[in-house]
Amino acid sequence: MPQPRTLGALRESGRYPPRPVKTELRENLLAALRAGSNPWQGIVGFDRTVLPALERALLAGHDVVLLGERGQGKTRLLRTLSVLLDEWTPVIAGAELGEHPMAPITPGSLRRAAELGEELPVEWVHRSQRYTEKLATPDTSVGDLVGDVDPVKVAEGRSLGDPETIHFGLVPRAHRGIVGINELPDLAERIQVALLNVMEERDIQVRGYTLRLPLDVLLVATANPEDYTNRGRIITPLKDRFGAEIRTHYPLTVAAEAEVVRQEAELGAELGEPLIEVLARYVRLLRESGAVDQRSGVSARFAVAAAETVAAAALRRATLIGEPIPVARPVDLEAVPEVLRGKVEFETGEQGRELEHLRHLLRRAFAETAREWLGGIDMNPLVESIVDGRVVTTGERVPAREILHALPELPVCHDIVERLTEPGAEREPARIAAAIEFALESLYLARRLAKDADESETVYGP
Structure with a gap:
């Protein structure tokens, strides 16, 4: 684990500058391809079909949906994506989201950065902690994915208009990481709508708040063709926001x-x-x-x-x-x-x-x-x-x-x-x-x- 423990020490090291997660994935994938190493350990039978398509999507900076029948290794493939992230990355110690010390985005972190300056504490997160996964079930709520007002914070005396009363959901908490949503069509259509701004405008809306948080996430999802067309579906505006739709398959030999x-x-x-x-x-x-x-x-x-x-x-x-x-x-x-x-x-x-x-x-x-x-x-x-x-x-x-x-x-x-x-x-x-x-x-x-x-x-x- 790297040693810098304050913002000042991190600046002096000259390493780990803020970098969008899609840029990080692209550069690490290109480095692996140049070195001839295989980042897809444990993925069998996709070498000439699925993996080239996925690599092109990552190099293009696209959010991805994997479409295929059950048991084709879609979830395993999503979980493998984290190996393309930097092994360690700095975050603001104690921050609710995984914000880079040089690029805070939440009101609380901005205030702390202004107060502490170069003494802003830094901690390190392993890449395995930067992959977040959610199984899309019909009872999933907007609060689960995006966030909601935290009644405890309101009870502490903060006003409802204070943006720090928001309890962030799964997607904002994956800031500077990867969000995997399994069986996306099973997500209620009104809940899918909540992801539209996250994927395009990169902000979140919680009840009466509109927080312009420049969220930095790669959104990846899986879907079964039967669910895709019958039992559930991915709404058209959300489907349009995925840059790549990749078909998986069973082993060919x-x-x-x-x-x-x-x-x-x-x-x-x-x-x-x-x-x-x-x-x-x-x-x-x-x-x-x-x-x-x-x-x-x-x-x-x-x-x-x-x-x-x-x-x-x-x-x-x-x-x-x-x-x-x-x-x-x-x-x-x-x-x-x-x-x-x-x-x-x-x-x-x-x-x-x-x-x-x-x-x-x-x-x-x-x-x-x-x-x-x-x-x-x-x-x-x-x-x-x-x-x-x-x-x-x-x-x-x-x-x-x-x-x-x-x-x-x-x-x-x-x-x-x-x-x-x-x-x-x-x-x-x-x-x-x-x-x-x-x-x-x-x-x-x-x-x-x-x-x-x-x-x-x-x-x-x-």
Whole structure:
């Protein structure tokens, strides 16, 4: 944290002059682009689409609205904007708004600056504190966003005409920072009107007061297309004041979808790359399905929750049978459709068939992933060993060693394990069993093996 603690010391340092927040964002973004660094850490799949559009908007100094379906990372993107602010910035100590010591704007700060001069106290604010977020709910008031008369200050003896009786709302308190409003169309239209002056004239109006405060904020918002056109809407004058409207989207590739899962999921067990890819393909198939209401969308949070559910099933299974390392196996995927059916909206005519659709698409995702991972391996020896009369039983009460003992030593099994496990990972029985079970399930889906499943066990046989 920088050291100057008074206005005089700040002037002597010759650093941190007053700078509009949009200029600060522009200059820091340009510096990052020149240095080849990535300011958008944690943002996946937007490199060639959303991020270039957002960078152009910031360089132009525009307020921005992000338009997209649920679970597309809009809020995460807004919260990342704060990394483009200076790490530390000086403010007037004790001021209600984050005013620069060299540029006070409120009556109280102007009075203090005149009284104290170069001894005006300075404190430092980290950039993480300069991002303010509000979820737009129907009960949000003008006072919440802009401000209202503070009855406590009036009771202290100040007159109603004194502008210092105003309690500032969220937007003025974000002075010299970023204001994010989530789900802007859910904000009542009369409340949206209160933002018009803030965005264009940069002043605020509270009841009978008109304060000419040169507010310095970047206003960013999110909206869902359904809300944008039906349940709620952004009023035309406010929409006109946003300089940029940027469309977001779901990850465009399986690799990007899988990267989101790896980044966001908090896993209680080891989840191999093949199973993560199954879940990534599963979400993509749901987004393409005619049975699913695509106006509602299938959030990226579905894949994350699915991965956490599979890991939880593996952890429970490993605990029940006493395995030291919990490793997810294909049998753990069975928990996903039942647990997560409420996260997907289906078309009106599909009532009662939701689980059927979810299980069918999960099988398709598994088969497509298996072809990618096991292509080129001759599986005939494995099939023949089972056709000769062997069966392999798996389930939540079946230890990994039982699965391995059910099969003879086959070179193809080593090839499967080599293909499906992480390079350098120890060949623990749990990891080997997960790979073998993956291959058996792929052979069942290819109709080369039979499978008999009930609530407790799954048996692969001829």
